[in-house]
Amino acid sequence: MRLGFVVAEFNRDLTYQMELLGTEHAKFLGAEVIDTILVPGVYDMPLAIKKLCKRDDIDAVITIGIVIEGATKHDEIVVQHAARKITDLSLEFDKPVTLGIAGPGMTRMEAHQRVDYAKRAVEAAVKLVRRLK
Numbered sequence: 001m002r003l004g005f006v007v008a009e010f011n012r013d014l015t016y017q018m019e020l021l022g023t024e025h026a027k028f029l030g031a032e033v034i035d036t037i038l039v040p041g042v043y044d045m046p047l048a049i050k051k052l053c054k055r056d057d058i059d060a061v062i063t064i065g066i067v068i069e070g071a072t073k074h075d076e077i078v079v080q081h082a083a084r085k086i087t088d089l090s091l092e093f094d095k096p097v098t099l100g101i102a103g104p105g106m107t108r109m110e111a112h113q114r115v116d117y118a119k120r121a122v123e124a125a126v127k128l129v130r131r132l133k
Helices: 012-028 042-053 074-093 108-112 117-132
Strands: 002-008 032-039 060-066 097-102
Touching (some): 042 060, 042 074, 060 074
16 A cells, blocks of 8 residues: 655644654555655645645555644634645545644644644555555
8 A cells, every 4th residue: 555645844843753653654554655745834735635646656645734723713724724625635536635634722732742643644544545445
């Protein structure tokens, strides 16, 4: 099974940990990450997801990001719109695109505790690919 990652650079200290955990978990599950695209932030993911979904050599796409609560409701808007577009792309390309994005409404400390979301997203992708074949 071949996976593609789309990883947000915003909060890179955390998304880097998530990327490593996700890659490690993919190997454990017998999958391989064959391409990773870094994007500025979670809101910027859809175009990169679409690019990976178009590829025949990728079975599923995993999104990795952290959205921390700010002074405004910006975090809620970012995650809401990203999640909706991620679902749309999954359906458009008939390919699993999983949500490894932690947030919104969390502090930086809470974000540190949720880096395992990447593992969950990888596991969901692997299960979906196996079950839908």
